[in-house]
Amino acid sequence: xxxxxxxxxxxxxxxxxxxxxxxxxxxxxxxxxxxxxxxxxxxxxxxxxxxxxxxxxxxxxxxxxxxxxxxxxxxxxxxxxxxxxxxxxxxxxxxxxxxxxxxxxxxxxxxxxxxxxxxxxxxxxxxxxxxxxxxxxxxxxxxxxxxxxxxxxxxxxxxxxxxxxxxxxxxxxxxxxxxxxxxxxxxxxxxxxxxxxxxxxxxxxxxxxxxxxxxxxxxxxxxxxxxxxxxxxxxxx
Amino acid sequence: xxxxxxxxxxxxxxxxxxxxxxxxxxxxxxxxxxxxxxxxxxxxxxxxxxxxxxxxxxxxxxxxxxxxxxxxxxxxxxxxxxxxxxxxxxxxxxxxxxxxxxxxxxxxxxxxxxxxxxxxxxxxxxxxxxxxxxxxxxxxxxxxxxxxxxxxxxxxxxxxxxxxxxxxxxxxxxxxxxxxxxxxxxxxxxxxxxxxxxxxxxxxxxxxxxxxxxxxxxxxxxxxxxxxxxxxxxxxxxxxxxxxxxxxxxxxxxxxxxxxxxxxxxxxxxxxxxxxxxxxxxxxxxxxxxxxxxxxxxxxxxxxxxxxxxxxxxxxxxxxxxxxxxxxxxxxxxxxxxxxxxxxxxxxxxxxxxxxxx
Numbered sequence: 001x002x003x004x005x006x007x008x009x010x011x012x013x014x015x016x017x018x019x020x021x022x023x024x025x026x027x028x029x030x031x032x033x034x035x036x037x038x039x040x041x042x043x044x045x046x047x048x049x050x051x052x053x054x055x056x057x058x059x060x061x062x063x064x065x066x067x068x069x070x071x072x073x074x075x076x077x078x079x080x081x082x083x084x085x086x087x088x089x090x091x092x093x094x095x096x097x098x099x100x101x102x103x104x105x106x107x108x109x110x111x112x113x114x115x116x117x118x119x120x121x122x123x124x125x126x127x128x129x130x131x132x133x134x135x136x137x138x139x140x141x142x143x144x145x146x147x148x149x150x151x152x153x154x155x156x157x158x159x160x161x162x163x164x165x166x167x168x169x170x171x172x173x174x175x176x177x178x179x180x181x182x183x184x185x186x187x188x189x190x191x192x193x194x195x196x197x198x199x200x201x202x203x204x205x206x207x208x209x210x211x212x213x214x215x216x217x218x219x220x221x222x223x224x225x226x227x228x229x230x231x232x233x234x235x236x237x
Numbered sequence: 238x239x240x241x242x243x244x245x246x247x248x249x250x251x252x253x254x255x256x257x258x259x260x261x262x263x264x265x266x267x268x269x270x271x272x273x274x275x276x277x278x279x280x281x282x283x284x285x286x287x288x289x290x291x292x293x294x295x296x297x298x299x300x301x302x303x304x305x306x307x308x309x310x311x312x313x314x315x316x317x318x319x320x321x322x323x324x325x326x327x328x329x330x331x332x333x334x335x336x337x338x339x340x341x342x343x344x345x346x347x348x349x350x351x352x353x354x355x356x357x358x359x360x361x362x363x364x365x366x367x368x369x370x371x372x373x374x375x376x377x378x379x380x381x382x383x384x385x386x387x388x389x390x391x392x393x394x395x396x397x398x399x400x401x402x403x404x405x406x407x408x409x410x411x412x413x414x415x416x417x418x419x420x421x422x423x424x425x426x427x428x429x430x431x432x433x434x435x436x437x438x439x440x441x442x443x444x445x446x447x448x449x450x451x452x453x454x455x456x457x458x459x460x461x462x463x464x465x466x467x468x469x470x471x472x473x474x475x476x477x478x479x480x481x482x483x484x485x486x487x488x489x490x491x492x493x494x495x496x497x498x499x500x501x502x503x504x505x506x507x508x509x510x511x512x513x514x515x516x517x518x519x520x521x522x523x524x525x526x527x528x529x530x531x532x533x534x535x536x537x538x539x540x541x542x543x544x545x546x547x548x549x550x551x552x553x554x555x556x557x558x559x560x561x562x563x564x565x566x567x568x569x570x571x572x573x574x575x576x577x578x579x580x581x582x583x584x585x586x587x588x589x590x591x592x593x594x595x
Contacts, residue, residue, distance in 0.1 A: 187371040196345065 006131055013135025020143035020198070021205045025112040029103045030144060031194035037159055038166050040148030041141070042096045043103060046085050048137025050107050051116060053081045055133030058121040074117045075108070082108045096165040112140060147197050155189035157182030254353070258313030260482050261528065262320060264473030268524065271469035272324070275382040275462035278392040279328030282399050283335050284320055290339040291319035298348040314353045318342055321361035321528060325521060325568070326368070327379045332399050334375050338364040358575045359535045362568040369563070377564075379417045382462025418463060419520045420564040467523040474527025486540050488526040490547025491554075492517060498555045516555065525550070525567035535575045542585035549574045 019025050029047070033039045057077050065073050086104045089097040097104065107113065116136055121129040149159055157179035167174065187193045272280050295315040299306045309315075319339050326335060342364030350356045369376045397403045477483045495516055502510040516522065521529070530536060530550050537546040550570045557566030 183372070183374070185371050186373070187367055190370065 005128070009128060009131045010135045013132060013137075014139045014142070015205075017136075018143065018205070019112040019136050019140040021202050023112065023115070024202075025115060026110040026140065027198075029106060029110060030140075030147070031191060031198065033100055033103050034144055034148040034151055034194060034197075035155065035189050036152045036161055037145055037148040038096070038162050039099060040144035040146075042089075042093065042166055043100055043107075044137075044141025044144040046089065046100075046104060047107055047110060047113070047144075048134070048141050049085060050078065050081050050110075051113050051137040051140075052130060052133040054078045054113055054117055055121040055129040056126055057081075058117040059124055059126045059129035062122045070122060071114075071118070074114055074122075078113050078117070079108045093165065095162075099162075099165065112136065143198075143201065147194065147201065150197050151188045151193055153178060154185045155193070156184050254312040254314065257482055258317050260480060261317055261477065262313070264477045264482075265320060265324070265470070265528065267472045268466055268469035269324070271462075271465045272328075275465060276328045276380060278395045279330075279380070279399065280323060280326075282396055283323040283326055283328065283330060286332050286335045286399070287319035287323040287339045288316055290336045291315040291343050294340050294343040295348070298344055299352075302348070302352075304352070309352065312353065315343055315347075318347070318361045318364075321524075322364045324524060325361070325365045327376065329378065329380055329395070329398060330375060331402060334368060334372060337371075338368040341367050354534055356534060357578070359529060359532050359571055362529060362571045362575075365568050366572060369568070377417075377420060379420075417520070417564060418461070418515075419558065423558075423564050463520070464518040467518040470523035470527055474523065477527060477531075483527065483531040484540070484543065486543035487531050487536060487547040487550075490544040491526045491530055491551040492522065494548040494551030495522060495555055496551075498552055502555075502559070510559065516558070520558075520565035521567040522554065525554070525571060529567065530571055530574075535571075535578060537578050537581040537585065539582070539585045539587040542581045545581055545585065546574050546578065549577065 013019075017023060020030055026047070029043055033043045054074070054077055058074055061073075082105060085107075086097075089100075089104060116133060120132045124132070152161065153159060157177065159176040159178060160174040163174035188197070269280065269284075292310055292315060295310055296306050299309055322338050322342060323335060326338070342360040346358055346360040346363035347353070347356045394404070474483075474488055478485050478488070496513050499510065499513040499516040503512055526547075530547060537543050550567070553570035553573050554566045557563060557569050561569075563569065
């Protein structure tokens with residue numbers, strides 16, 4: 001595959017077809033665990049890893065699985081990887097594992113992963129599938145971390161609190177107390193805060209896209225270009 | 238082309254959004270006077286802060302949405318939302334509480350849904366509930382009615398406290414604040430006391446209460462001071478019904494259902510359930526019934542629908558007050574019923590003119 005198509009995969013995963021902002025998939029973990037930045041990083045990495053591994057595996061076996069049974073097979077593959085990741089986290093990041101709790105096994109049901117397996121990996125070769133999984137995962141992680149940071153900052157006035165859960169005791173310095181003596185804006189930590197925060201992030205993304213479109217239209221006024229708005233998939237799961 | 242209406246038999250009612258909003262604000266005046274009388278100048282300052290915030294947020298968002306600013310600002314709906322939020326806040330709230338609550342109400346609950354007429358939830362109650370769950374400590378620090386207070390602040394001192402958190406020498410914030418009657422009733426009932434014990438303990442005559450250093454916060458029928466504020470809102474609300482600004486259905490249904498359900502429980506067990514009159518004249522019942530639940534945008538449209546909507550608010554108010562986690566519940570009840578409004582409107586449509594009444 002040519003270089004340009006890898007660039008396109010990257011752009012798709014990180015921005016144009018971002019799992020959280022455009023496809024709005026995987027809302028359950030996205031909204032439930034992003035109370036702090038570190039939770040967001042933890043779940044984001046676990047999800048991204050699952051995405052990469054499942055995409056690669058699915059693309060490798062895509063020609064030997066009959067289409068009638070492909071969905072159960074994909075689910076089995078995803079579930080095996082999630083179980084492995086869950087056991088690994090249990091072993092190496094026990095405290096984080098306890099905080100994230102049910103949301104690690106629930107990665108299996110994250111529609112984004114099955115969605116990529118079905119829509120991309122089952123139709124493409126291994127390397128593009130790997131890039132697609134990685135970029136989709138990184139895009140998802142970025143939003144988890146961003147939303148986690150916003151909610152943590154508003155909710156308790158800190159950033160990267162409990163960083164040692166993720167990076168070991170040596171990472172205590174990472175915790176930044178942005179506002180001292182802060183009483184906390186509880187709404188940000190509660191579930192409505194997640195919905196409002198994600199809504200505002202989606203609005204921000206659409207605003208940036210709109211600005212870019214206008215700019216592009218202005219530079220190319222001589223030849224009217226058909227502006228192709230990014231298709232919005234509104235499946236939730 | 239517009240046709241001018243010819244003379245006589247046709248009389249136009251000069252109804253516009255601005256007129257309705259101004260009438261509603263006028264109707265709030267008796268309640269506000271009672272409020273200032275019993276709870277000091279704080280509420281006036283809160284109203285001013287809320288008005289400035291509401292108008293600037295509305296103008297900002299309208300500008301961002303590229304809509305005409307002046308017509309929307311002058312319709313008075315943002316101003317009314319601001320006043321209603323200010324009336325629900327504790328009189329000595331710091332200025333940022335008011336600003337955050339009003340900004341949230343106007344920006345998130347009203348303008349992001351499309352502005353006046355498009356918001357599914359009552360913006361004032363969304364702002365209030367957001368503040369209540371986000372800042373429980375600030376939102377429950379009420380001051381006792383001035384007749385009971387050891388220290389009361391004058392206008393200047395109140396302003397200084399709200400804006401800069403500065404109190405006069407020798408006065409602490411804790412000495413100024415006091416739980417509301419609904420709040421303390423809930424606390425004491427949870428401790429296993431009966432209503433009569435609570436009343437006896439908290440409703441003592443002044444001398445005994447000084448000795449025992451408890452404050453008599455229960456008045457003749459509702460909370461002391463609160464019953465007068467509620468009465469003021471009742472008066473204003475009745476005037477609105479008389480002027481046909483609001484219809485009687487929602488207030489009567491809401492207060493009626495609250496009265497019936499609280500009477501039932503009071504008759505079953507007067508030891509553990511407060512009197513029906515206490516429920517009607519405490520907290521936000523009167524304000525909610527006449528000024529908040531009747532918001533034409535978020536309430537059910539048909540008359541039968543309005544009665545169901547009002548009954549729902551009354552019942553949920555009682556249920557949450559009595560068995561829920563929060564002392565007052567009008568705001569939660571209104572939001573819950575706002576959610577049901579499309580369903581109610583679906584089943585109880587207004588009869589179409591010329592057809593049989595349905």
